[in-house]
Amino acid sequence: MLQKTLFAGLMLAGAMASAANAQDFHLSSTSIAEGAQLAPAHVFTGFGCEGGNQSPQLSWSGAPEGTKSFAITAYDPDAPTGSGWWHWNAVNIPASVTSLEPSASGHGAMPEGAVEIANDYGAAGFGGACPPPGEVHRYIFTVHALSTERLELPDNPGNALVGFMIGANTIGTARITAVYNR
Known part of the structure; x- marks a missing residue:
């Protein structure tokens, strides 16, 4: 019984440490802000939109221990497609980049x-x-801390496969959700 209690206690302590690490992982930006309207610089040019189509400035800190690389995604869950809209997927960003x-x-x-x-x-x-x-x-901008240095992907992978591979290797995330309407 003592072994089971000790094991449960160690598991709980590990989970709490992981949660604390996840809370320390933070994404910030000089270009976008939580809940704020995206600037025209970050709007697509085409499909009836007139914008700069520029990626925002992003900075992150407090990545979990064991981070070997990062991925960045920008996703619109409200797109009328049935599966949302992937605006950005960047992978294999070195762990030294912040x-x-x-x-x-x-x-x-x-x-x-x-x-x-x-x-x-x-x-x-x-x-x-x-x-x-x-x-x-x-528009959910997420930096994913990954447990691998490199995602092995085929040529021209689909966003669903990339999302699966990111999810399978994520040890922490930090995000900013901005909005846009026209």
């Missing part, structure tokens, strides 16, 4: 080794917000 400058995506400023996956517009890299007129959509 920020991205504005417009890093598509301008040759992504960290060495990072791979940008085709977004749901069909182009590799960041694709800005462009909801249907009259709708407010959420």
